[in-house]
Amino acid sequence: MNKFRSIWGLILIVLAVSGLIYWEMDGRERLLTDTVLVAAMDIQENMILSSVMIGQIGITHEAKINGALGVNALSSLTAKRAKQFIPKNAQLSEDFFYQDDFYIKEGESIFVIKPDWISMMSSAIRQGDMVGLYDQSGLTKLGSFKVAFVKDAAIREVKDSVIETEGLAAGAADFYSSDKLLRRTEATSVSTHIEIIATLKDYQRILQQVGGQNPTKIMIIQE
Numbered sequence: 001m002n003k004f005r006s007i008w009g010l011i012l013i014v015l016a017v018s019g020l021i022y023w024e025m026d027g028r029e030r031l032l033t034d035t036v037l038v039a040a041m042d043i044q045e046n047m048i049l050s051s052v053m054i055g056q057i058g059i060t061h062e063a064k065i066n067g068a069l070g071v072n073a074l075s076s077l078t079a080k081r082a083k084q085f086i087p088k089n090a091q092l093s094e095d096f097f098y099q100d101d102f103y104i105k106e107g108e109s110i111f112v113i114k115p116d117w118i119s120m121m122s123s124a125i126r127q128g129d130m131v132g133l134y135d136q137s138g139l140t141k142l143g144s145f146k147v148a149f150v151k152d153a154a155i156r157e158v159k160d161s162v163i164e165t166e167g168l169a170a171g172a173a174d175f176y177s178s179d180k181l182l183r184r185t186e187a188t189s190v191s192t193h194i195e196i197i198a199t200l201k202d203y204q205r206i207l208q209q210v211g212g213q214n215p216t217k218i219m220i221i222q223e
Helices: 002-032 073-075 159-171 201-209
Strands: 033-039 054-060 078-084 096-099 108-111 117-123 130-135 141-151 192-200 219-222
Touching: 002 219, 033 073, 054 073, 117 192, 130 192, 141 201, 192 201, 201 219
Parallel strands: 117 219
Antiparallel strands: 033 054, 078 096, 108 192, 130 141, 130 219, 141 192
């Protein structure tokens, strides 16, 4: 009996010591801190986030900023754009970012829609707009694409400086709303063609439309 008690006592001591070690090494931190996302480097305004730019640290509840993001938000931040400068090690909040689809994804590139392919295109189309490409009848849609550039006959980019300034000031949140499209009246030059962000497969379908056995021109419609 005494031997059993001694063994049981030894087990309790080992458990107590193990618990103390766990508390000092990890338990205290888990109980008193939360893991939040931080900037792993200086993040400049308008920079698009990637995973290497985001780190994690444990921080006390009192030191957490309002809206601090936890590790479960990591995937949702990738490819978002920073609204402001964020210094290295600063905690991250959803309010610091906005979704920006104007970037080239893997497998995409920038392709030219040549002037002589186009049967109709609005003069109000600008960089960043979504457009639908149709055959000349308007019955067959070739796809929806983001406009990378709008060019004139001299291959210069066509812009509207008044609306562009307003859009940047608004953080691009409603830069391309319909009311602003109607106010694009002061272009830097006359638009003749566009360049789109697309996959090679999408562009080959467009080439087939304008240069196949029964070629037709393209209608470009703002969406």
